[in-house]
Amino acid sequence: MTHIQTTTHLKAFRYRLRPTRAQEAALNEQLRLCRNLYNCALQERRDAYRKAGKTVTGYDQMKYLTEIKAALPEYKGVYSQVLQDVLKRLDKAFKAFFRRVKAGQTPGYPRFQGQDRYDSICYPQSGFSVSEKTAYFSKIGNIRIRLHRPLEGKVKTATITRDCGEWYVSYVCEVEAQPLPETGSSVGVDVGTTWFCITSDGEFVENPRHFQTAMKKLRVAQRAVARKRNKRSNRRRKAVQRVAKLHRKISRQRLDFHHKAAAKLIRENDLIAHEDLNVSGMGRGNLARSIHDVGWGQFFSLLSQKAEWAARKVVRVDPRYTSQRCNACGHTCRENRASQSRFRCVACGHVNNADLNAARNILGRAVPSGINVAVVNASVA
Ligand SMILES: [Zn+2]
Incomplete structure (x- = not known):
């Protein structure tokens, strides 16, 4: 007989969201702000690198978020972890870039994101919840949802995506593995x-x-x-x-x-x-x-x-x-x-x-x- 350990893995569940007009406007505004933050942070890293040969890390940039909010109050309308996630994304893009440079490849430098390219925001930890008919997001409110298949396991992150004018949310959950019986083939x-x-x-x-x-x-x-x-x-x-x-x-x-x-x-x-x-x-x-x-x-x-x-x-x-x-x-x-x-x-x-x-x-x-x-x-x- 073989021993089968219980292991957990991540599984994504995606649902359509039905925001009201006002909520849709709020979502679009959040995307705009996040895209703007992404592009500005990218600009900063480029400048720092070109002018002083310095590397600004995502961690460095996260410390500025409070300042940004003070100077640009509209950023108070975005959940703080969502903003942190924007900087993490950029950091990831840079890390991938440097990894490929190190490997001797010639990757493209991380790019500025156009209006149509930046289409999701992520709640990486908290600030959201979901029930049968509503999905709650901090700073946005309760959005209508229908869970056509039940969520399983423990919800870890929520990502809202705009896709050709429609809105979706994807919950990444930690679920337990369900080993299948051996087939011998x-x-x-x-x-x-x-x-x-x-x-x-x-x-x-x-x-x-x-x-x-x-x-x-x-x-x-x-x-x-x-x-x-x-x-x-x-x-x-x-x-x-x-x-x-x-x-x-x-x-x-x-x-x-x-x-x-x-x-x-x-x-x-x-x-x-x-x-x-x-x-x-x-x-x-x-x-x-x-x-x-x-x-x-x-x-x-x-x-x-x-x-x-x-x-x-x-x-x-x-x-x-x-x-x-x-x-x-x-x-x-x-x-x-x-x-x-x-x-x-x-x-x-x-x-x-x-x-x-x-x-x-x-x-x-x-x-x-x-x-x-x-x-x-x-x-x-
Ligand atoms: Zn032969």
Whole structure:
């Protein structure tokens, strides 16, 4: 028998908010103030760095918040921890920037946030509460909400987001893991551009059709924007809104699909192996792939999240040559790929679907002793 420890993890619950006109105005004003603070703090850090070679930290800047409130009373209308969170965000952006510089990359300097880019405020600890029908936020008040699914665990943070004119709140909660019973099976997953993914069990998962339809609509809408040359016209503004709405719809559909696909894999397997995108991204230089990489990144992160909740195991493997290696005899060469979809080993004559062959290689790298090893221990050590 295996021991399963109780572990906690963070889970986000997102709900639509229905603010009144006055509340919406207040929310927009808070976003404006926070964006302004972000940009000013960014300016200060830039100036200090350029003029004196000094680094101003988020911690340094937080000490000024009292002064800011004294000089600009409108900032008293924003919950103090929300303001601190703005500076923490900036600090995070800088830390990520410096980390990448250190790693020898050339990242973009943290950017000033435009009106449309800054669209959320976060209550990182307190100043909010929620019941069945109302969500309370300090300095804003009680906003109408409907909890279409119940909150679980202990609520840690609340983030209000503006999304194409609609308002949402996302509560991050600490919940206990709920380990699933072991299934005795392991699976390798190969993601592709033709299929969403192919498993080593021979399952070909299609990209959802409604998603393709939405993509087509999006392309039409994008063309409509491009045709309207007058940047100030009302028609153009409406067309731009339509594109934004379609984008939102598509990303929701994609997220929903990713949730379901990941949940199925987690339910059915103790161990799931997939390619490590950090390795596969290198040197492929294929645009279609890099666009898909973004989506796969989301899918894989959902997968590992769910794995953690359910005490399953996810293994990322180096994907190099998984598409050229024969799963039957191990012979690896480019000529094995008879075509985009067909694999035919030049050494042993093994014939298979190319993606299925790759999925089996991916599983083989995670579980070197073979496929569907029942002894894989998937529980939390
Ligand atoms: Zn072979």
